[in-house]
Amino acid sequence: MSRQSVSFSDELAIRSPELVSLISYPRFSESEYKERVAEMESLGITSIALGGRTIVNGAHVAGKGCVGLVLRAKIGSKTCALKIRRVDADRKNMDKEVALHKIANRAGVGPRLEGHTKNLVAMGFVDGKSIVDWVEGAAKNRLRKMTRSVLEQCYSLDRAGLDHGELSRLNRHVIVSDRPCIIDFESASTARKTSNVTAAAQSIFLYGAVAGMVKKTLQADREKALLALKIYKRDQTRANFDSVLDSLPV
Numbered sequence: 001m002s003r004q005s006v007s008f009s010d011e012l013a014i015r016s017p018e019l020v021s022l023i024s025y026p027r028f029s030e031s032e033y034k035e036r037v038a039e040m041e042s043l044g045i046t047s048i049a050l051g052g053r054t055i056v057n058g059a060h061v062a063g064k065g066c067v068g069l070v071l072r073a074k075i076g077s078k079t080c081a082l083k084i085r086r087v088d089a090d091r092k093n094m095d096k097e098v099a100l101h102k103i104a105n106r107a108g109v110g111p112r113l114e115g116h117t118k119n120l121v122a123m124g125f126v127d128g129k130s131i132v133d134w135v136e137g138a139a140k141n142r143l144r145k146m147t148r149s150v151l152e153q154c155y156s157l158d159r160a161g162l163d164h165g166e167l168s169r170l171n172r173h174v175i176v177s178d179r180p181c182i183i184d185f186e187s188a189s190t191a192r193k194t195s196n197v198t199a200a201a202q203s204i205f206l207y208g209a210v211a212g213m214v215k216k217t218l219q220a221d222r223e224k225a226l227l228a229l230k231i232y233k234r235d236q237t238r239a240n241f242d243s244v245l246d247s248l249p250v
């Protein structure tokens, strides 16, 4: 799935008919719809703009996952990303995700949380491209800067004891605008051993779609990188993280 900047529609009032099937997705329930509209009002959402690369029920939206639909919304003059819990999500509310997202924010990672309710999370809107689209054609220096920034953010998460959980599928979880931003803390955990740096380093340089693209510009010494990652995995110190950075062309 590509995620390029795509123009957004005029601002729609939250009760607009175009939004009904997105607010209660994938099936309409009057009680769910009313509850969410009331929550949008309580968060101070003033309008929604359709647009983005993902199409849901014929409407363009900023994104869709298993837990939520993401729409671009306004709170007064501030643009934000509004994640709306799907009515078929495997959880009853967004509380756990919000608690984990707060830990990430305290570590300086993730879009800034702006507010939340039972079914909604409002956060900073990251207007950029998915990492795999961004990587294509990126100049060497910018690519090195971007990959180093992702790894530094992962190191901050490791230090904070928060394991993101999905960074081996990096493409769906990093949006690159001026800088890369790690999104979606729904699978994160403070109970698991942290493996953010190792998962991200492997998916940037060693395996998968992003690595395939990066390899065209930056080549990693595989053996050296794997050894540095193995040492870091056991003992997640800054010195061992620096050895990981030294082992990679960042």
Ligand SMILES: Nc1ncnc2c1ncn2[C@@H]1O[C@H](COP(=O)(O)OP(=O)(O)O)[C@@H](O)[C@H]1O
Pocket (backbone or CB within 6 Å): 003, 062, 063, 064, 065, 066, 067, 068, 069, 070, 081, 083, 111, 123, 124, 125, 126, 127, 172, 175, 183, 184, 185, 186
């Ligand atoms: N803060 C954001 N800014 C812009 N787009 C976002 C933001 N958060 C999520 N998205 C988009 O919405 C999609 C789904 O969001 P995500 O949090 O991954 O949902 P889920 O928990 O259901 O997987 C993402 O892949 C991304 O395209």
Ligand SMILES: [Mg+2]
Pocket (backbone or CB within 6 Å): 065, 066, 184, 186
């Ligand atoms: Mg997700």
